[in-house]
Amino acid sequence: MVVTAHPDDAEFGVAGTVARWTREGKEVVYIVCTNGDKGTTDRSLGAEELANIREREQRAAAKVLGVREVVFLYHPDQSLEETPAFRKEIVRLIRIYRPTIVATSDPYRRYLWHRDHRITGQVVLDAVFPLARDHLAYPDLLAEGLEPHKVQEILFWGTEDVNYRSDITRTFDLKVAALRCHESQMREFANPHVEKWLRERCVKMAEGESFDLAEAFHRLELPH
Ligand SMILES: [Zn+2]
Numbered sequence: 001m002v003v004t005a006h007p008d009d010a011e012f013g014v015a016g017t018v019a020r021w022t023r024e025g026k027e028v029v030y031i032v033c034t035n036g037d038k039g040t041t042d043r044s045l046g047a048e049e050l051a052n053i054r055e056r057e058q059r060a061a062a063k064v065l066g067v068r069e070v071v072f073l074y075h076p077d078q079s080l081e082e083t084p085a086f087r088k089e090i091v092r093l094i095r096i097y098r099p100t101i102v103a104t105s106d107p108y109r110r111y112l113w114h115r116d117h118r119i120t121g122q123v124v125l126d127a128v129f130p131l132a133r134d135h136l137a138y139p140d141l142l143a144e145g146l147e148p149h150k151v152q153e154i155l156f157w158g159t160e161d162v163n164y165r166s167d168i169t170r171t172f173d174l175k176v177a178a179l180r181c182h183e184s185q186m187r188e189f190a191n192p193h194v195e196k197w198l199r200e201r202c203v204k205m206a207e208g209e210s211f212d213l214a215e216a217f218h219r220l221e222l223p224h
Pocket of ligand 1: 005006117
């Protein structure tokens with residue numbers, strides 16, 4: 001399960017790994033918390049129109065990667081707060097989809113980090129542990145038949161504390177192709193040579209490994 005604040009976060013953070021997983025036959029679901037309706041400098045584009053474009057782009061990118069399902073929570077961009085309601089929303093999805101691995105943005109990256117990324121990461125971490133795990137948390141979810149679930153590991157992208165480098169040498173091209181689906185965002189991107197920039201980043205992330213290209217994470221294994 002990949003939980004992102006915005007459409008396109010997953011493609012920057014984890015898409016090469018997602019493509020590898022789906023090639024290995026694993027099932028991947030995306031949870032996209034906001035509709036991304038603030039992500040433009042184009043004054044002619046209304047928020048609703050932008051949200052529609054970004055949903056289409058995200059669904060196209062997910063298709064390139066072989067993602068089984070994309071769930072939009074449709075919160076407005078820049079509006080996420082660490083609330084009991086948001087936590088419960090994520091717990092519900094964890095109990096429905098019962099993922100082995102959850103990937104999301106690192107909440108503990110310092111200084112310049114979109115607050116939606118920080119809040120999503122924090123809420124996902126708390127939802128995984130302990131809230132999705134404990135049967136006495138949310139008796140109403142239990143009454144609906146949503147049994148507790150233990151996630152085995154969390155991968156945080158955008159981390160300052162890398163302890164896991166995932167080999168994306170064979171799926172880097174799919175990461176680039178998926179990223180290119182986000183046309184509205186690629187237009188806004190400061191560097192026109194996206195593929196070159198991305199390759200250099202992924203080479204750097206693979207430093208010290210036997211493979212060429214990586215996505216880097218802080219990997220957290222949960223107690224059994
Ligand atoms: Zn984002």
